[in-house]
Amino acid sequence: MIDRYGPWAVVAGGSEGVGAAFAHRLADAGLNLVLIARRPGPLAETADAVRAKGMQVRTLELDLVSPDALARVRAVTDGLEVGLLVFNAGANSYRHEFVTGDLDGFQGVIDLNITAQLALTRHFGAPMKERGRGGILLVGSLAGFMGQARISVYAAVKAFGRIFAEGLWLEMREHGVDVLELVLGVTRTPAMERAGLDMDIPGLLVADPDDVAREGLDHLADGPVWVAGGNYETARQRAGFPRAELVADAHALMRRMLPKN
Numbered sequence: 001m002i003d004r005y006g007p008w009a010v011v012a013g014g015s016e017g018v019g020a021a022f023a024h025r026l027a028d029a030g031l032n033l034v035l036i037a038r039r040p041g042p043l044a045e046t047a048d049a050v051r052a053k054g055m056q057v058r059t060l061e062l063d064l065v066s067p068d069a070l071a072r073v074r075a076v077t078d079g080l081e082v083g084l085l086v087f088n089a090g091a092n093s094y095r096h097e098f099v100t101g102d103l104d105g106f107q108g109v110i111d112l113n114i115t116a117q118l119a120l121t122r123h124f125g126a127p128m129k130e131r132g133r134g135g136i137l138l139v140g141s142l143a144g145f146m147g148q149a150r151i152s153v154y155a156a157v158k159a160f161g162r163i164f165a166e167g168l169w170l171e172m173r174e175h176g177v178d179v180l181e182l183v184l185g186v187t188r189t190p191a192m193e194r195a196g197l198d199m200d201i202p203g204l205l206v207a208d209p210d211d212v213a214r215e216g217l218d219h220l221a222d223g224p225v226w227v228a229g230g231n232y233e234t235a236r237q238r239a240g241f242p243r244a245e246l247v248a249d250a251h252a253l254m255r256r257m258l259p260k261n
């Protein structure tokens, strides 16, 4: 892992949940880390735990949607050889019916999942191409396989990420850079707990952050898309036709899972 993706990895959204799990697994593999997140508490906690494994860690308290995000990332990473970018931050931050919703709220979802993701991917991807090695792991969602009410923009940006990853994979594979869209289903992260999602619906497959992070890193070279947590068949079905039937059926489950407000 270190020869192919080291010596430094950047985890955007690396303080808790799947992001913290990535940090631990990468440190176990001998990579130094730059961890980015907004809240200082969980960021420091994960950084300390990873330092205790003997790796170097830099932290950056940053909202990735802020206009100076790339400049601030550069201030912490310029001069480091970053061989792996994990763009994990991206859970839905605004949930509403579209036409009566707040456009700024939807814009925040787009800014994080599209604008910030593209900026960091381009910034770290170019030197990886020059070096002829590296990895880019973008965290996606089963939501990106079909439209969903009240999270229509979130589902759409996750579809964007997946299609973008496929094109990037084509461009980078001949330069020795692995690109993977890691598609997650429902995963028991602190963000999901805070959002009040009902993850205890009978029959619902709920993954553990450590398991999906490990699965993603194990399959970094199996791009462009890897569906984690046993959700491959669900993803395959959701990508099919006829759309009206599939979208309406999935909507019935989502209505039970999402909070009513």
Ligand SMILES: NC(=O)c1ccc[n+]([C@@H]2O[C@H](COP(=O)([O-])OP(=O)(O)OC[C@H]3O[C@@H](n4cnc5c(N)ncnc54)[C@H](OP(=O)(O)O)[C@@H]3O)[C@@H](O)[C@H]2O)c1
Residues within 6 Å of the ligand: 012, 013, 014, 015, 016, 017, 018, 019, 020, 036, 037, 038, 039, 040, 042, 062, 063, 064, 065, 087, 088, 089, 090, 091, 092, 112, 139, 140, 141, 142, 143, 184, 185, 186, 187, 188, 189, 190, 191, 192
């Ligand atoms: N959990 C699920 O059920 C599920 C299902 C499908 C896909 N996913 C995908 O998995 C990824 C991780 O999701 P998650 O549930 O762990 O929630 P998340 O809100 O994306 O949080 C993950 C990490 O990103 C950081 N973060 C979030 N927004 C940020 C921002 N604007 N700027 C900088 N850092 C930010 C968080 O710390 P701070 O909050 O302190 O910034 C945390 O360290 C996302 O891409 C999500 O779409 C999750």
